[in-house]
Amino acid sequence: MTLENDYNLKKLNTFGIEARCKTFFEYSTDEELFDFIRLHKNDSDFKFFVLGGGSNVLFTKDFDGTIIHPATKGRKIVYETADNIFVEAQAGEIWDEFVEWCIENKAYGLENLSYIPGTVGASAVQNIGAYGAEARQFIHRVKFLHLDSGDIQYMSNEACCFGYRESIFKHLLKGKAIILSVVYKLSKHPSINRSYADVEKYLTDNKITNPSPADIRSAIIDIRRKKLPEVSETGSAGSFFKNPVVDAETFKALQGKFPEIKYFTAGANFKLAAGWLIDQCGLKGFQHKGAAVHKNQALILINAGNATGNDVVELSKIVQDKVFEKFGVKLEPEAIII
Ligand SMILES: Cc1cc2nc3c(=O)[nH]c(=O)nc-3n(C[C@H](O)[C@H](O)[C@H](O)COP(=O)(O)OP(=O)(O)OC[C@H]3O[C@@H](n4cnc5c(N)ncnc54)[C@H](O)[C@@H]3O)c2cc1C
Known part of the structure; x- marks a missing residue:
């Protein structure tokens, strides 16, 4: 302590x-x-x-x-069925070490979420996601200290109200819950998720025809290392903005004007690639005081050297204004500004 x-x-x-x-x-x-x-x-x-x-x-x-x-540590298999393994990790566990441990213990599903920085506790707050997977697909139960009552409580997956980088812990329970541990429901049978174009290309380029979960983990780590700044070298919070979600009508109008627009479908709506929007504004590498837009990944704002938090906020406002001016789309920060 x-x-x-x-x-x-x-x-x-x-x-x-x-x-x-x-x-x-x-x-x-x-x-x-x-x-x-x-x-x-x-x-x-x-x-x-x-x-x-x-x-x-x-x-x-x-x-x-x-x-x-x-800084609580510990991970264990709590329950097994014919098809599933339920693993519990303490909130202070390093997320990526937990993913590695799960694969080593033949508990599959989290491979595509490899190499995301942070802790297990936050994985449930944030509903972390990457490369075609999200934590909510695998979270079984969250154990937390409820600060109003002082009780330990358990929240089922459904009750967590997960959304895109959202959960009840960012809304109704904001400032009221400290997550103690998370139980993930994983599979005993590898199910390879190669839905993301980058992953498929990596496997093809490296002639990996029948990848194992460990191969997918290595592929994701390799892709991320090449694409994203290492936190040990360049300060950032990963994607600074969320990908904005627009309705079908707005999307059609945007696509009419910008036929190359990058998007993903999100139910009846469309999720626009925020990095593409920023890039189209010519902002890659743009620097404002100590903060800059990453030169390869427009969605990432970086500490270019001695940045203050306010330098980053000012830069984020410039980015938001430019994107709004060009596309009429409002970017919301994913990062939590304190
Ligand atoms: C280079 C880089 C790449 C990234 N890539 C991705 C990515 O691919 N996908 C993705 O989803 N995210 C990504 N992120 C963002 C980040 O890794 C995740 O949001 C991660 O879950 C944050 O974990 P953390 O422990 O650092 O949380 P913090 O940043 O410390 O906190 C995040 C929020 O969780 C709350 N919180 C943390 N622990 C607890 C707890 N035990 N109980 C209650 N509340 C808690 C905090 O109060 C805060 O509101 C990236 C970040 C970086 C720097």
Whole structure:
């Protein structure tokens, strides 16, 4: 357990932004968390934020409260049926280490979500997704501490209200729940998801005709390493904006004007590729103060060197304005701005 005042958060956010918090509390067992919360639950001015790996947050100022950082570790198989393996991981587990462990233990499904930075706890908050898969397809149950009642509660997949990078933990339970662990329902039978063009191309180029789940994991890691900035080298929060979803009428009008527009279908709606929209505005590599649009991936805003959180926010506004001017589409940040 660590409890420190005036703590530097630079190493705890992948943007690498300088920010401090009034108090920093890191815990390695759930009991340490329960004791801490019990102690502070009646403080009327107790303000906190749960920070996992800090890979989807942007600090624009010092945090005038307590940063609660789960460092709980542990993963285990909790239940098996003829076809499925239910695995539980503690919130502080590193997501990608968990994915690797699942594949090693012949529990399949998470391969396409390999190499996403962050923790297991946040995977349920964010409903992380990549390469044709989303966490919600596999989350069975989320265990959390409900701060109003002080009880440990369990939330089924359906009750989590998952959406595109959305869950109940970002809405109804925002600031009220600390996720303790997540149970994933995985398959004993490999089911290869090569639906994404990049994955299919990789397999073809590398002459992998009958890929195993481990092959898919290696392919995804390779693709991501080539495409995305490594957090150890370039500060970012991955995709800064969500891909905007528009209705069929808006989409038809846009496609009429921009026949090359990149999109995915999303039920009756259309999800536009935000990176393509930004790229069409000529913004790849564009720099504003210490922040820049990544030179290869327009959807990623980076810390180009000593950026402040406000540099990134200002850049994001420039990007939003340009995209709106050209396409009439509003980009919403995916990153959580604090
Ligand atoms: C290079 C890069 C690539 C990325 N690629 C992808 C991608 O392909 N797909 C994708 O979906 N995301 C991607 N991301 C975003 C990020 O990895 C995910 O959002 C990840 O789930 C964040 O995990 P974290 O532990 O860092 O959460 P944080 O950034 O620390 O927190 C995110 C949110 O979760 C909350 N939270 C965290 N832990 C808990 C908990 N235990 N209880 C309650 N609330 C909690 C926080 O309060 C915050 O609201 C990428 C980021 C980077 C930097």
